[in-house]
Amino acid sequence: MASRKIVSQVLLVLAALAAGGAGTYFWMTKGSSFLQFTKTAKEVAGRGAAKGERKILFYRNPMNPTVTSPVPAKDEMGMDYVPVYEDEVGAGGSTVAGYSTIKVGAESLRLAGVQTAPAVREKISRSVRAVGNVVPDETRIRRVQTKIEGWIEKLHVSFTGQLVTKGQPLLDIYSPELVASQREYLLAIEMRERMKENPYLEEKEMAEQLVQSSRRRLELFDVPQSFIAELENTRKPRRTVTLNAPVSGYVTAKDVFEGTRIMPGMELFTVTDLSRIWIEADLYEYEAQKVRLGQEAVLTPAYDPRLRLKGRVSYVYPTLSPESRTLKVRFEFPNPGLRLKPQMYADVFLELETATGVVIPDSALIETGLRQIVFVDLGGGSLEPREVNVGVRGDGKAQILSGVKEGERVAVRANFLLDSESRLRAALTAMTGGGTSPAPQPQGQPSSQGRPQSQEPAPSQGGHAGHGGAR
Structure with a gap:
């Protein structure tokens, strides 16, 4: 009886390991692109050839896109190569260097979690919140x-x-x-x-x-x-x-x-007369340059966020803190009931600038360092990358000075997936010379289970074929 129990337990463990391995293999064979779903390379190739649909140019390694193969293959881990279609690399150009238009279909975008929002014309304001310290008004100290x-x-x-x-x-x-x-x-x-x-x-x-x-x-x-x-x-x-x-x-x-x-x-x-007090707050360089003397501000004490007091900017200090790179700004506020005490903390809200123009959600912007990119929905599952100039930003919105027109829809969710997919397609387009297939494997190379070639230029020799066929 004891031996039967041991055998049963061993069989259960082996079955669990087999199920886990099958699940892992199934998950990993979906490919590295977020828009490649449950179809394997062979299934897609066979189905496309049978129906005469999209043309496959070549296959790429799911973990290393620079490694390609002209025929279906597997990598060292047993994962199927991902098919690259002609419409993915040949007709995906854009006006943004290093990016390519994405054309995958509306259903694929929905499954990837992509959501869009319209660009509208409205008023937008940029506000800043700073934590200030309550100090006595020096002109009221006797x-x-x-x-x-x-x-x-x-x-x-x-x-x-x-x-x-x-x-x-x-x-x-x-x-x-x-x-x-x-x-x-x-x-x-x-x-x-x-x-x-x-x-x-x-x-x-x-x-x-x-x-x-x-x-x-x-x-x-x-x-x-x-x-x-x-x-x-x-x-x-x-x-x-x-x-x-x-x-x-x-x-x-x-x-x-x-x-x-x-x-x-x-x-x-x-x-010390505390009927009026000062608030000293630190603002960053790019914020302080918009501050004007006499500008209205709103104060909310830390102990009671419901209390709001109106005051004004009374002084901007002339020197910048070298440690924090901030500029100290002084605000003057009334103190009804003497509720604000020196050294208390308070939030100061200051409206820096306002504008009216084309506005999109701030989440649509992809910051790439020196430029900002958005993906505009062209309809039919196509998204076009565009470089935009941004004006006023505030309240989760951004004013667009150029790049997007009123009424156009931009992607506001899954932007980083779109960014990586667009860059990948642009790289594939550059690798294939604008849509041509990679060089076929030399004679003697295995067609499906062998080691595919890396997408690196080979030395020109007699009888060697290029990406476009025999020279």
């Missing part, structure tokens, strides 16, 4: 400094990041110099009032000039007008003076504490 020497008696803002409004107290400063200036101003006021009864006009003018000079000194110390008005009413000098916020915004820097001694020019606070 640094609170002092012009007097003294000490901080009290802080009204206790931490960095606190939101303040314009005119809100920031800190109280005690300065002996400022107290002396207040007393000097009050004495000048008293002197002026005494001079009212003085009959000498010059002395009155001197008293008035002294008042104005003392007041001007307080103003140069950045003492608020409200403080001076209070001093004139009370006629009593105050020990401290209060510094108020110059703008509404966030305290983004705080460098002092209560009791800190301050000196003239020392920065105490930095208050």
Whole structure:
């Protein structure tokens, strides 16, 4: 019983291997061209001769098209050679160097997955999306400094990041110099009032000039007008003076504490107004050259793609980054509700250019380096390669300046299969001198199972036949 089970298992394994080998052979014998389907070379040759249909010029190696044979043959792997028809190489010329018109029939194109779309006349726009970084508007940053020497008696803002409004107290400063200036101003006021009864006009003018000079000194110390008005009413000098916020915004820097001694020019606070912000984004060279100052842009923050804010281009930086080959562009946007914070990321959408003309899907273009190729559907299963000039590209479409007319249909799927097939046919046409068959094998060569000849020029000898027959 055990031996029977072993024999049965061995037979099953052999049957599976045989089925797999047959499937592999069947798949590989379909040929290397995507338009060659289930017909073998012998079947096609016999069927074509019987019906008097397409004329076979020669047969080529499915893995190496430069190796050909005038009769049906097999390669070293046992794969049938692929027949090359007269209409494939003799009538497939095109205006594009290195390409040939494809003529295979509508059904073959359908099975290969080729789809076409019409060229239409419409408006097309080219937009660019750039990832930007939120930065504060430098023109809205205020640094609170002092012009007097003294000490901080009290802080009204206790931490960095606190939101303040314009005119809100920031800190109280005690300065002996400022107290002396207040007393000097009050004495000048008293002197002026005494001079009212003085009959000498010059002395009155001197008293008035002294008042104005003392007041001007307080103003140069950045003492608020409200403080001076209070001093004139009370006629009593105050020990401290209060510094108020110059703008509404966030305290983004705080460098002092209560009791800190301050000196003239020392920065105490930095208050940043975020009601309007900047977005700095990097654009490539070919994109930045289309950007104009004042151009409208749309911002979408990363945290809420539904939010859209409109702004404008405010500045294009004059230098290019040598590492990324990009140019920095600055945008200015409003910040309602102060929702955009510095260092946040946001997407900026900018419309660079618009045009109206013949438009095709962008997927129809085959980029070959210095030129762009499309395949135009001529009907009846024929596709013609054409070189085109492309204008504006955007939203998955491309404007065609020349090469395709309105209403013509172009291939938009399986383009790379068409590209390889067209190049292959052009190469075969060049090899056969525009459609003539290759040289027959010399006498003594096997007709079907032997080694076919490579399509290389042979030395001219007496009695040797060429592609067109005996010379």
